[in-house]
Amino acid sequence: MNHRTFLKQLALGALVAAAGLTACSKKEAPPPAPTPVAAPAPAKPAPLKAAFIYVGPVGDAGYSFAHDEGRKFAAAQLGDKVVTTYVEKVAEGPDAERVIRDLATQGNKIIFATSFGFGDSMVKVAKDFPDVYFEHATGYKTAPNLRVYEARFHEGAYLAGIVAGKMTRTNTLGFVASFPIPEVLRNIDAYTLGAQSVNPKVKTKVVWVGAWFDPPKETEAAKSLINGGADVLLQNTDSTAVLQEAERSKKYAFGWDSDMSAFAPKAHLGSVALNWGGYYVKAINDVLDHTWKTGETKWGVKEGMTDLVKVADFVPADVKAKVDAARQGLKDGTLAVFTGPVVDNTGKVQLAKGVVADDKWLGSVNFYVKGVEGKVPAGK
Amino acid sequence: MIRLEARTAPSQLMGVLSPLLAFATTMLVAGAIFAALGKDPLQGLQVFVLEPFNGLRALSELGLKSTPLILCALGLALSYRSNVWNIGAEGQFLMGAIAGGGLALWVTTAELAIPKLAFFPLLVVAGALGGAAWASIVALLRDRFNANEILVSLMLVYIANLLLSWLVFGPWKDPNGFNFPQTVSFAANTEVPRLIPGMRLGWGLPVALLAALAMWLFMFRTYRGMQLQVGGPAPLAARYAGFSSRAAIWTTLLVSGGLAGVAGAFEVAGPMGQLTPHVSSGYGFTAIIVAFVGRLHPLGTILASLVLSTFLIGGELAQSRLGLPSALTGIFQGVLLLALLACDTLVQYRPRWSRSS
Numbered sequence: 102m103n104h105r106t107f108l109k110q111l112a113l114g115a116l117v118a119a120a121g122l123t124a125c126s127k128k129e130a131p132p133p134a135p136t137p138v139a140a141p142a143p144a145k146p147a148p149l150k151a152a153f154i155y156v157g158p159v160g161d162a163g164y165s166f167a168h169d170e171g172r173k174f175a176a177a178q179l180g181d182k183v184v185t186t187y188v189e190k191v192a193e194g195p196d197a198e199r200v201i202r203d204l205a206t207q208g209n210k211i212i213f214a215t216s217f218g219f220g221d222s223m224v225k226v227a228k229d230f231p232d233v234y235f236e237h238a239t240g241y242k243t244a245p246n247l248r249v250y251e252a253r254f255h256e257g258a259y260l261a262g263i264v265a266g267k268m269t270r271t272n273t274l275g276f277v278a279s280f281p282i283p284e285v286l287r288n289i290d291a292y293t294l295g296a297q298s299v300n301p302k303v304k305t306k307v308v309w310v311g312a313w314f315d316p317p318k319e320t321e322a323a324k325s326l327i328n329g330g331a332d333v334l335l336q337n338t339d340s341t342a343v344l345q346e347a348e349r350s351k352k353y354a355f356g357w358d359s360d361m362s363a364f365a366p367k368a369h370l371g372s373v374a375l376n377w378g379g380y381y382v383k384a385i386n387d388v389l390d391h392t393w394k395t396g397e398t399k400w401g402v403k404e405g406m407t408d409l410v411k412v413a414d415f416v417p418a419d420v421k422a423k424v425d426a427a428r429q430g431l432k433d434g435t436l437a438v439f440t441g442p443v444v445d446n447t448g449k450v451q452l453a454k455g456v457v458a459d460d461k462w463l464g465s466v467n468f469y470v471k472g473v474e475g476k477v478p479a480g481k
Numbered sequence: 482m483i484r485l486e487a488r489t490a491p492s493q494l495m496g497v498l499s500p501l502l503a504f505a506t507t508m509l510v511a512g513a514i515f516a517a518l519g520k521d522p523l524q525g526l527q528v529f530v531l532e533p534f535n536g537l538r539a540l541s542e543l544g545l546k547s548t549p550l551i552l553c554a555l556g557l558a559l560s561y562r563s564n565v566w567n568i569g570a571e572g573q574f575l576m577g578a579i580a581g582g583g584l585a586l587w588v589t590t591a592e593l594a595i596p597k598l599a600f601f602p603l604l605v606v607a608g609a610l611g612g613a614a615w616a617s618i619v620a621l622l623r624d625r626f627n628a629n630e631i632l633v634s635l636m637l638v639y640i641a642n643l644l645l646s647w648l649v650f651g652p653w654k655d656p657n658g659f660n661f662p663q664t665v666s667f668a669a670n671t672e673v674p675r676l677i678p679g680m681r682l683g684w685g686l687p688v689a690l691l692a693a694l695a696m697w698l699f700m701f702r703t704y705r706g707m708q709l710q711v712g713g714p715a716p717l718a719a720r721y722a723g724f725s726s727r728a729a730i731w732t733t734l735l736v737s738g739g740l741a742g743v744a745g746a747f748e749v750a751g752p753m754g755q756l757t758p759h760v761s762s763g764y765g766f767t768a769i770i771v772a773f774v775g776r777l778h779p780l781g782t783i784l785a786s787l788v789l790s791t792f793l794i795g796g797e798l799a800q801s802r803l804g805l806p807s808a809l810t811g812i813f814q815g816v817l818l819l820a821l822l823a824c825d826t827l828v829q830y831r832p833r834w835s836r837s838s
Contacts, residue, residue: 152801158807186800186801186804187800187801188797188800188801188807189800189806189807190807191797192759192762193757193759194752194753194757194759194760194762195545195681195748195751195752195753196762196797198681198752199542199681199794199797200797200801202538203797203798203801204801206538207801207802217661218757218759221666221754221755241659280660280661280662281660282659282660282661283659283660311646311650311758464659465659467660478650
């Protein structure tokens with residue numbers, strides 16, 4: 102290309118860009134104001150504004166993706182009664198408070214903060230906006246206008262455990278874990294209990310990565326579990342890395358948070374999915390109907406907030422039947438994941454025989470059940 | 482083929498205007514991106530660039546976001562002018578946060594009734610010591626063993642991060658925090674005093690502005706400041722003049738580490754009010770961009786901090802107001818840097834098109 106044509110093209114490009122700009126800026130000039138109708142039709146209430154903040158990018162799969170699917174579901178269900186917005190990739194800490202406060206200032210009447218680390222920011226902003234409703238996922242701090250909700254994720258993990266217990270050849274399961282908080286420990290224990298319900302010989306190895314989303318670390322953890330003999334992996338982290346590592350190593354694994362079957366067609370046994378949509382519809386309806394009250398919501402398989410979905414075709418029918426039976430039991434209340442006797446891996450009885458765990462017990466799980474190897478890190 | 486030919490007399494005026502030109506270019510590109518996304522470019526720019534200045538609270542938030550950037554970038558500007566490549570401000574920031582946070586935690590758990598105004602200077606000192614101590618490792622290794630300070634300062638970032646994690650997962654963990662990695666919330670008397678009641682902006686900003694003024698005086702009005710800067714572009718001349726490069730290493734690293742540390746202490750005792758594993762959202766690294774966009778000049782640093790904070794906050798607003806993706810902030814930052822580099826190059830060099838032989 103010689104000097105002149107290059108310049109010409111440059112000039113042309115600049116012209117096009119400038120034209121585009123002016124064209125667009127012209128568009129902005131006084132928007133044709135809707136001509137006021139003489140007799141206004143029976144006033145339709147303005148749509149309720151609902152806002153969501155996510156800790157991660159929405160992306161194609163994972164935790165924030167599942168929440169955004171829930172948002173879209175609610176928006177579709179409620180139609181023109183609601184307008185939703187979201188802000189993604191909000192860091193847990195000082196940035197969150199600014200975002201939440203801004204959303205409240207913008208006239209959002211209900212704000213969903215979908216990660217634990219947003220809790221203190223929600224408490225601070227909720228105090229300043231008494232007529233806005235705040236919903237915090239997986240948190241524990243409430244206020245008159247701030248309530249918390251979470252999924253009984255461990256029920257889904259239990260169903261995955263049933264499949265894992267039947268599919269393992271080495272009788273060794275692997276679990277890639279994030280932070281040693283009760284929620285994650287419950288999932289490790291439930292996964293193991295589910296497997297033991299169909300295969301008492303099963304043991305579980307755990308590797309902690311200290312992050313919710315860190316694909317390289319998750320991959321490393323999956324590799325070390327596989328090297329240690331584990332052949333069916335589950336993770337309480339949010340990326341598809343563990344599943345993809347299992348695919349490469351020709352082992353089995355599960356999706357987590359959302360349907361991840363597309364990422365590992367051979368390794369994928371099923372996905373422990375979260376379905377927040379139902380709750381989002383209910384919460385927004387509570388505001389619309391003026392029935393919103395503070396409190397805690399914990400929904401499980403029964404309410405459809407968590408489930409094992411997309412169980413692979415190659416999983417034998419008798420295994421699927423066992424999963425269906427357990428799912429039915431969870432739904433009609435004849436089965437509870439944590440029913441005594443629950444014994445930890447030091448031999449101590451944590452839940453007496455015949456006792457069904459209540460929410461308080463579930464909220465303070467800090468041990469591994471029998472069959473999980475190792476020690477819970479740094480619990481004080 | 483394009484050849485770059487050094488201009489014999491680069492325009493001084495254009496040298497000064499180059500950042501403005503880069504900013505204007507960025508805005509043009511931004512407008513085009515908004516148009517491509519099907520949004521009104523003017524409205525997009527308004528949300529991105531003007532909305533962060535709209536109202537007292539918005540200004541308070543902007544100041545809050547700029548404070549750590551200014552403090553970190555000031556020290557880096559001095560380092561880079563002196564040919565000391567400290568890129569570990571993030572680690573020094575974290576160590577300041579650990580030192581300041583540790584002090585606040587101690588006051589909280591011991592229930593010391595120390596007044597807010599008396600605690601503030603202690604906080605500044607703790608943060609400065611924490612950051613400077615961390616940077617002194619870099620200085621020591623460079624001074625004694627000639628270890629590359631780029632590598633050492635960067636590696637120390639990861640160590641600082643792990644140290645922070647260990648503390649909040651272990652000894653400093655809130656016993657009632659459901660095993661979550663975080664300390665207790667600090668007592669009210671440890672909080673950085675606020676400038677405006679009800680707003681989050683605290684005394685950190687005035688301290689940062691004073692630091693910028695002091696840095697300006699040091700750089701351009703003291704013999705010692707001049708000595709340091711001669712060592713940057715002309716190390717041989719500096720040695721010939723008898724200026725010590727050892728002194729340059731120690732001074733710049735201690736000063737930049739200390740300033741980054743103060744920024745970290747302000748962050749934990751200010752808007753956070755506790756230690757968690759996520760103390761910084763990359764302030765120490767963003768400050769490197771700030772230092773260069775600000776032409777390694779103390780006043781430029783202030784302006785550049787404001788610009789980058791505007792982009793960060795504007796990015797959030799563009800999501801909630803216009804439904805635009807969060808990736809825009811990163812794109813605009815990248816375009817700004819690229820445009821600045823391009824402008825600087827074109828001020829210094831003349832592009833010549835010639836037929837390749």
